[in-house]
Amino acid sequence: MYIENFKLIKYRNYDYIDENFSKNFNILIGLNAQGKTNLLEAIYYLSTGKSYRPVRDNDLIKWNSNFFNINGIFCNCIGKIQLEIIYKNTDIVNKEVRINGIKKNKISELLGNFTSVLFAPEDLYIIKGSPADRRRLLDNDIAQVSPVYFIKMQKYNRILNQRNSLLRKICKNRGSIDELEIWNQQFIELSKDIIQRRLKVLEKLVPLTRLMQRKLTNGEENLEIKYLFSKKEEIKSNNDIDELLNAEYENLRKEEIIRGITLFGPHRDDYSILLNGMNLKSFGSQGQHRTAVLAIKLAELEFFKAETGEYPVLLLDDVLSELDKNRREHLIQTIKNKEIQCFITTTENLTVELDNSSAKRFNINQGKLIEM
Ligand SMILES: Nc1ncnc2c1ncn2[C@@H]1O[C@H](COP(=O)(O)OP(=O)(O)OP(=O)(O)O)[C@@H](O)[C@H]1O
Ligand SMILES: [Mg+2]
Numbered sequence: 001m002y003i004e005n006f007k008l009i010k011y012r013n014y015d016y017i018d019e020n021f022s023k024n025f026n027i028l029i030g031l032n033a034q035g036k037t038n039l040l041e042a043i044y045y046l047s048t049g050k051s052y053r054p055v056r057d058n059d060l061i062k063w064n065s066n067f068f069n070i071n072g073i074f075c076n077c078i079g080k081i082q083l084e085i086i087y088k089n090t091d092i093v094n095k096e097v098r099i100n101g102i103k104k105n106k107i108s109e110l111l112g113n114f115t116s117v118l119f120a121p122e123d124l125y126i127i128k129g130s131p132a133d134r135r136r137l138l139d140n141d142i143a144q145v146s147p148v149y150f151i152k153m154q155k156y157n158r159i160l161n162q163r164n165s166l167l168r169k170i171c172k173n174r175g176s177i178d179e180l181e182i183w184n185q186q187f188i189e190l191s192k193d194i195i196q197r198r199l200k201v202l203e204k205l206v207p208l209t210r211l212m213q214r215k216l217t218n219g220e221e222n223l224e225i226k227y228l229f230s231k232k233e234e235i236k237s238n239n240d241i242d243e244l245l246n247a248e249y250e251n252l253r254k255e256e257i258i259r260g261i262t263l264f265g266p267h268r269d270d271y272s273i274l275l276n277g278m279n280l281k282s283f284g285s286q287g288q289h290r291t292a293v294l295a296i297k298l299a300e301l302e303f304f305k306a307e308t309g310e311y312p313v314l315l316l317d318d319v320l321s322e323l324d325k326n327r328r329e330h331l332i333q334t335i336k337n338k339e340i341q342c343f344i345t346t347t348e349n350l351t352v353e354l355d356n357s358s359a360k361r362f363n364i365n366q367g368k369l370i371e372m
Contacts, residue, residue, distance in 0.1 A: 001076040001114065001310040002341035003043065009069040010062040012038035013367040021341070022360035023075070028345045029372075030364035036345035039364070040118065040315045043343065046072050046083050047116040047144055047312075049097065049107040057087050057095065066090050074114050076310050083113055108154075111147040115304050115312035119297045119319050126296065127280055127289045131231055131270035138271065141300060142201050145307040149197050156190050156266065163187055163262050171260035187265065188245045194266040195229070196238050202227055202271075204306065208299035216291050216298075216327055221275055223292055228270040290322060298334060314342040321346060 002023040008014045013035045028036050041060075044052050051060060061068050067088040074081050084098040097104045099113065125133035143150035163183050169175030206225050213223035229235045229244055248264040256263050273280045273292060280292055297314075304312040314335060320328055335342045336358070361372040 001074055001313065003072050003114075003313060004075050004080070005073040006043065007069070007071040008039075008042050009067075009071075010065040011042050011068040011070060012060060012062060014038065014042075015062065015367060017367075017369050019362075019369055019371075021343075022358065023341050024339065025335070025354055025359035026341075026343045027354070027359060027361045028343060028364055028369075029348070029361060030345075031347060034364045035367045036364050037120070037317055038367075039369075040120070040317050040343060040345065042070050043072070043313065044116050044118050044315060045070055045085060046110070047114045048140055049085070049110045052118055052120070052140065053122070058089055058093075061087070061089060072114070081113055083110060085110075108147055108150055111143060111150055112145065112308070115144045115308060115310070116315055117141070117297055117300045117304065117312045118315040118317070119294065120315075120317040121319075123293050123297070124289055126293055127273055127284065131268075134271045135267070135269070138198070138201075142198070144312075145304055146197065146201075149194075152190065152194055152197070156194055159183070159187055159190060160262055160265065160267060164260070167256055167262065168260035170257050184249060187262075188242070188249065191245055191265045192241045195227075195235070195241050195269070198266070198269075199227055199235065199238060201303075205296075205299055205303050208302050209295050212298040213292065213295035216295055216330055221288070221291075222277075223280075223295055224274040224277075225296075226272045226274070228272050230264055230268055231270040234272070287324070291327060294319075294323070294327065294331065298331075301338070301340065311338060311340045314340050316342065316344045318345055320344060321348075 003021050004023070005018070005020050007016075007018045009016050028039060030036050041051055041053065050057075067086065067090070069084070069086050071082070071084045074083065082098075082100050084101075086094075086096045086098070088094045095107060097107050097110045099109065104110070123137065126137050139149075139153060143153070163180075166175050166180055166183060170177065170180065202225060209223055209225060213221050226234045227236075230248060233244070235241065235244065245264065252263045275284055275288060275292060278284075280288065284292070301311055301314065304310075320331075323331065332354070363370045363372055
């Protein structure tokens with residue numbers, strides 16, 4: 001799938017752009033703070049209905065304006081589709097999704113229409129960051145190919161909030177344990193469903209990641225990702241999740257009531273990332289972290305293709321300059337061979353060999369795009 005036309009109005013430092021992109025490489029060249037990342041952020045927004053950065057929609061509106069609009073025309077194997085987001089902060093705040101001009105009731109209806117894989121500097125937090133960083137990055141990606149997962153996560157967060165508020169009440173002797181038992185059933189049921197969905201994704205993603213890492217390192221490095229229940233116990237199979245969740249409930253019951261907060265469930269799980277059997281976070285070099293994230297992203301290209309029938313659009317923010325020559329060429333070759341549409345940001349003209357028939361180059365200067 002590829003973006004044919006893209007319009008932005010009043011988004012971040014963009015006043016108005018209307019651009020036709022190459023269906024292969026689009027190189028976005030500009031000095032610092034000109035709008036390269038903002039453009040990738042806007043493209044990504046159309047695949048998930050939100051920014052990949054932890055910001056509020058209001059912050060995305062161009063200063064001194066009260067709305068933004070993102071509009072893309074995408075080509076896939078079936079035909080063309082137009083996706084549009086209109087966000088207004090006028091008398092009332094209003095966010096609207098339109099697909100082929102028709103207003104949709106829910107933002108989640110956007111999911112699955114256009115998929116993208118983004119590799120930005122913050123993605124290194126998959127390795128270096130907290131469990132919450134790892135969960136957020138993988139959750140965002142799973143949601144793109146599984147809108148149901150997104151809806152389940154929303155429901156889970158609602159129930160979690162209610163369970164937490166009940167625990168706080170019980171902690172202050174104002175709530176009933178019987179009520180907790182009722183919530184608990186629903187909570188465990190949904191927790192199990194979410195963990196099962198995550199395991200299913202890992203089952204497909206891990207072998208692909210292993211393969212990509214071996215390709216990137218000439219077979220020298222073996223990358224493994226494991227699901228850690230409650231940040232400690234590895235789970236592989238679906239069978240024992242019920243038991244684990246119930247056991248954890250019993251173990252933590254007293255502490256949950258004393259602290260007035262939920263201490264188990266998918267919002268407390270983690271992923272461990274191992275390189276040649278060692279914890280990558282503790283032992284890997286900078287380059288190994290970067291390569292591992294790249295392997296995960298390349299694996300996602302294949303995973304998305306298998307799930308949706310189309311390659312996603314690849315967004316590479318500030319990535320190429322940090323990779324060594326071999327890894328950079330491998331990446332470019334992979335994209336070329338698979339005919340994936342790719343957006344690459346850089347502060348200088350890329351030295352990578354790209355023939356002009358497959359690449360368009362744009363200069364970005366203070367929120368204006370000029371094709372070179
Ligand atoms: N809501 C907004 N309205 C107007 N300008 C904004 C808004 N949000 C961010 N900006 C500005 O957008 C500019 C460009 O940001 P962006 O992150 O896209 O730069 P960049 O080209 O990726 O730079 P770098 O090479 O440093 O990564 C920044 O100077 C920032 O102040
Ligand atoms: Mg940037």
